[in-house]
Amino acid sequence: MTNFFKNTLDPMVALTLIAVLDIFLFLLVGAWTVGGGETMITGLVAQFFIGDELSRIPFWNLVFVPDAGYWKIYISLGMLFGAIVSAVLSKEFYLRFPRRLGEWVMITIGGLLMGFGIRLAFVCNVSTFFGLTPQMNLGGYLAISGILAGAWVGSWIYKKVLEG
């Protein structure tokens, strides 16, 4: 067990375990997803700051009504918790900051595009690869074609920035 927190785990082992657990989750509540929980967190935080004003924005009335009992939120919080425990036990927890201004800019734009993209698509990368596509939902193939093209364009920009 001590070795578990010392050596890097083979991602093949990790993903096999995650896939098996995801099948159980699928039977109990639904397949692994992150974007929906993040949207609900956004709604709850916005509600905390602006209160009932939020319900004047139709999206938060019709698509996502803020609800702290939405199970998908707790997948995200669990991942954060699990990662903190794991990082502390492996002595890998320390504050790291992006060094260059360019990195901050790329992360900011990247974050905005991810959040906007998730809402436009109704799904995130996790639902695409670990939910929709394995259910052979047409949306999974549509999403994969989008994310492959996006990752290609992103990689091209990333390369230009690295070289420039």
Add this chain to the structure above:
Amino acid sequence: MSVIGECIVAFVFGSIVGLLVQRSRFCNTAALRDAMLFKTYRNTKPLLIAMMILTFGFTLFLTFGEGKAMHFDVGLNQVAGLFLFGIGMVLAGACTVSTWVKAGEGNVGAMWALLFTFIGMFLFSLLWTENFWPPASISMTGEPNLEALQFGFINARTLQDKFGVPAVIFGMVQVFLLGLIYRAIVKKEQAQQLEHDKAAAAHKVKLAAAA
């Protein structure tokens, strides 16, 4: 299951995933980016294996009407949304999973990405008032709605209902196709290794000749 039960199950699942991803450094972004940019497949192969296991498991249970499949109409918004997401994840150097996991390791850049993911979602919610596209799930019918660029709801189970062939059979076809991609990657890696060995051997010969 009660609401609290659902939340506890989700939290336990998330915690185990957080632990496994932190220890294995698996990253979905790297699975796509490294394959395209560096032709390395450390993260691509486990992603394919997981998809094969999930395809078999999900379609098997869907055959018997078990499991909670995602149910909403899909359309061009999945292509457009994930296209933007794909650019974003490479720029941010993290996807939805790794932002949470790296944030848990104390990575301030990942926390920043997460913050702006939330802001991006909120901006979208404001913009949605302008054209109400993509349509809200309450107005979805499961049938194609071409005016809204939506194709309806199709998955392994609807294929079973339509063609009378068990969903798991369709699943096994997909597992086979994913397996072909996996095999192509392994072959490519072997070719890379062979080239590497050749170059190393040539270098050794050169060194020996120089000596």
